[in-house]
Amino acid sequence: MKLELDTLKPLLDPNSIAIIGASSDLTKIGGLPIKNLVDFNYQGSIFPVNPKYNEIAGLTCYTHINQIPAEVDLAIIILPNSMVLQAVRDCGAHGVKSVLIMSSGFSEIGDKGRRDQEELTKIAKNYQMRVLGPNTVGMFNLHKGAIANFALTPSLGEVPKGRIGMVSQSGAFCGYIYTLAAQKQIGLSYFIGTGNEADIDAADCIAYLAQNEHTDVIAVYLEGCKDGKKLIAALEMAKKNKKPVIILKTGKSEIGSKAALSHTASLVGEDASYDAIFNQAGAYRVESIQELLDISYACSFGRLPQGKNIAIFTVSGGAGIMMADYLAFQDVHLPIPDENVRKKLLQLVPFASVQNPIDFTGHLVNNPKIFGEFLREILDNGHYDMIVTFTGIQGYKKEAFEELLSAMKDIQKEYPHIPQLLTTLFTPETKKKIHETGIPVFDDPITMVKVANALCYLGNHFDQSIKGQLKWIKKNLNFTLFKSNILTEVHSKSLLKHYDIPVTIEMMAKTEGEAVKVANEIGYPVVLKGMSPQILHKTDANLVHLNVTNDVDVIQLFRYIRQTISQIQDAEFEGVLVQEMLDRPVAEMIIGSNNDPQFGPMVMVGLGGIFVEAFKHVSIRKAPVDKNEALTMIQELKGSSILNGLRGQPPADIEALTELITSVSHLVIDYADEIKEVDLNPVMVYPAGNGVKTADALITLNKQVLESVN
């Protein structure tokens, strides 16, 4: 993992561009980039390369890259697949700083292509040349007019130079996003299509935009990533620079498609890990292009709320309820104005609704002046972080609307930290005026409140400091004892104990006599569990016996267990685990961890027992988590209210539970190379002050660990 941003500059902000495979037919893929560079007033040198021509579109055409008498920052390669490798070599030899390969036929077509792509990467690396693509639609940098791209034509309209940079793993979105932005007059800075990502990937581009002077907002279309840690670093860089990141990540519906050994692995799908990462890094995930653009557009005005209190203003009671209905189920608040404020508003408009939503009623049409008075009264109240306003079709009523706009503008000056969003229907003319006030405008109230919710999320995540390294001392674990990479309950728990994770009082007994002795030491009733490294599901194999109350039963059951194991093929008998019989807890939880191929160890918590199987709802983070984060994980669980003590039960020991989650998260980080999966199921949570106890545990190690220690 490495983010070398300086080396990306010649590619994304090039002062000179060569087009290798240039065509004199400007409607062809080899001609379009030339036409675009000319049409968009590229502020740099353009060097077409093709031995067939002397000149294209008034530009000197070179026979070979090595004929270009100047430094080349970027070479666009648009050649038949078979000629690409040589062209890359030629570029390297000529000192070209970066290449953008539009040609396809590489890793996307199978083994042959994959090998070619590896070769390509090697060549570029030798020459220290960065590569975008292959199989990319290209990129555009509107501030420089660098349209290194075959998807655009001026017929798609004109996009304003703006503050939104877009990174996309799909090339098809280039023309689509550009055209939408032109229709809606949303300003863009960059579009970067990453193609096959032979070298530069989406994370590199996010990081580049995170420090780019022309970009304030980063919009991303993502299908996956090969280097999760680099992606996290890029997202954290954007967060540090207070640039909101909005991500459309596909692949949600593949959840659970993989068969998995443990509960945890089946619950923490690949997509769920992305959710956890985005959440921790403060990136906002959306599900449609429309949302991606709407939220990016609103963010591009540069104001995000610093709290979660929203005031809704409306000229229509119906629209007000509708917006409140939506926001009531989100993580924002709609505080009611203080009584003295409500009184003042009622003096202004006697039949106004002055809760929240605040309804001007039709009065506003006759008396637009009250608009500013209402807003000011509410903001002076001091409780609010953001304003959303629905004014119906006022945007069609030129004069009355001027008054509203000028009030919004004044408010914006007086309260520069309070973002305002507006919904009104508008003509192109009024839209332009609204844009000039610096207030984002929408034509649907629900679209607006969805955006408001996203802005609250983004604004409030900036303020959350990135979790620093906790004080933590790695404990020494010894893996040499184990013969199988799937640890038995007793071995799993021995590791947990080293991390001060509470487990049942228990002891292994190899003989009947030992079992009786241990049972008496622990005190009756006890639980007996047969241990065999080959048997994971002890209950199914009839190896778990609860509530054993006397010596005779211990002996009988010990024999029964040993015999049962001996009858299972290849199963070794390790002994019988004699365990205290646990009291009924307030709740059973499952706590687990899997090692995500992209992001490393993740930690998971869910309600245990039948809950987790019936609802498949768990809370996931990248490990480690501190106790605050663990608490948030618990609180966001559907059904977590049972921990507060439903049905006359006492509240559960959430303090102890957060401690346990934190410890598990450190265990899996400290031994990220050794531990593959952890499954504590169930963890019994007792009333506050009475702690938690891990009743059963299953830890799986990476196979190599045993090979290396044995």
Next chain:
Amino acid sequence: MKLELDTLKPLLDPNSIAIIGASSDLTKIGGLPIKNLVDFNYQGSIFPVNPKYNEIAGLTCYTHINQIPAEVDLAIIILPNSMVLQAVRDCGAHGVKSVLIMSSGFSEIGDKGRRDQEELTKIAKNYQMRVLGPNTVGMFNLHKGAIANFALTPSLGEVPKGRIGMVSQSGAFCGYIYTLAAQKQIGLSYFIGTGNEADIDAADCIAYLAQNEHTDVIAVYLEGCKDGKKLIAALEMAKKNKKPVIILKTGKSEIGSKAALSHTASLVGEDASYDAIFNQAGAYRVESIQELLDISYACSFGRLPQGKNIAIFTVSGGAGIMMADYLAFQDVHLPIPDENVRKKLLQLVPFASVQNPIDFTGHLVNNPKIFGEFLREILDNGHYDMIVTFTGIQGYKKEAFEELLSAMKDIQKEYPHIPQLLTTLFTPETKKKIHETGIPVFDDPITMVKVANALCYLGNHFDQSIKGQLKWIKKNLNFTLFKSNILTEVHSKSLLKHYDIPVTIEMMAKTEGEAVKVANEIGYPVVLKGMSPQILHKTDANLVHLNVTNDVDVIQLFRYIRQTISQIQDAEFEGVLVQEMLDRPVAEMIIGSNNDPQFGPMVMVGLGGIFVEAFKHVSIRKAPVDKNEALTMIQELKGSSILNGLRGQPPADIEALTELITSVSHLVIDYADEIKEVDLNPVMVYPAGNGVKTADALITLNKQVLESVN
């Protein structure tokens, strides 16, 4: 409840309109309707009424309604509040058929206004005149140019005459919807703002549109209703006439705001009843104006899918995954084409993705001909009910796009029952061409698949026959026994038994001796429960004792219970219920009913115990339900998989559970006037074949029932 549709015709399809309170200033509320009728070429007579003028806008102005020398279908009243009642009287006396009252100051302002409104209703009734409003923005009927309405001006643009009729309880949406429809060129037939609903309400208007020749699709904005049965009748009429109804109903966030006696009442909020009604009547509920318009627009082309199998076509892999991600979590299917079909597609385009989504790849740009070939190949396969297609920015590429459109048009002729939806960016010119092909077009793929999902819901609900009356014989219940309207467990269960609802074996014992006798008859272990009409929460009062195993304990506990009750103020001791001790079930359920003020008895089912409290998720229908509907209710419960036998448990007796739900639903319908709430909690569900048993029950009667029988 009554839907008198003929009497609505003069109001909604008027041949002559009088404007009482007409103003010569055509920008004022008294002038706007006149201007609108003229501007929109109203095909009927216009009679301004105002003693101040002889003529307005070239029309003769009358001094009084009784001066108009012709039949008046509709009088629009725009007078100061204090003059409205007299004007209504005058209209009645003159034989005016209906009035539309824009004036405000009635029930919306409090008691005085409410009384005036009642008076108004009475006057109109005496003259058999229908009333729209008061406090309404009015209505418009575009086919007739009858713009009885002050919200529109021609500056808002022109809306095509179309097939979508809109009913709204908010006047503010009139101009808003009109303007949006003009921007998007969506055709409308009607907008009807119902205002205070002194007479005509939203249900009347839905019913009117359900039989109106110019309307195929009914879009509704609803905040509530006073006559639920009329609303149901209207929705069922629309369904019978195969007109889709799309409803934006607000008030979701008020769920649970009411304190409630039983579990059921707290779970079945007012809004949840609406959900159940919409679901049973096949109306589709949306949450935004945008959705309301998008879905209505798509429906207005007159084609709905008859099954749930969707084929996704795309020119972008990314957009394909995005759409599949969304649809994978909806109640639709994305079947993969048969192998021979996949082979044929691969012959056409070697690197196409031919699962579902079906990705043409960039190939389509060079060879638009394959578009039709792909679609035909898939449809010939015979598995699909609907096609959704994403073609990026093809809508900007005139010639290539012609080819796609002509293919879609041919397909439409060949497969007239298969609706197609298209997403592409378009210019006004291409949009018009797409519209002419009869294919709905969107500019966002997620918007399109959300619409596709709605169309599947609507299309498939038409095919569900409306539940006929089941064969059912009302059982005789005797309420004279009861002294309190809140029935004790034993009284509640006595009613259930009459409806063959399985309950625990149990008997009341008034004395210790009886208790011992009964316990021995039932067989140990037993449960003892103290009965007092004043004590609802027996467990909290320590009146429930499980697992009582012998005569001595029965006597001891009987005394303890009697004494406990005697110490609670005003609590009467009715006896001790001796009950069989139940085995552990596969699952505990809660089944209940409340009597919705609008819709009458509703029936509810949820997972019992801690599930229902933690997740607040239940399934609700209007009673009665048959066994199929009861099964659907169970299946749609989150977590219902526990009934299939998780964790090695046997599958539950779902057959017996559906029978119980059906019986409860009949009980509450048969005694809708007597029974207020039913709460069976828990109902134990045993393994298939072993039935269900109601362990505890609480029935609440309406207070008047006891007054009338006692």
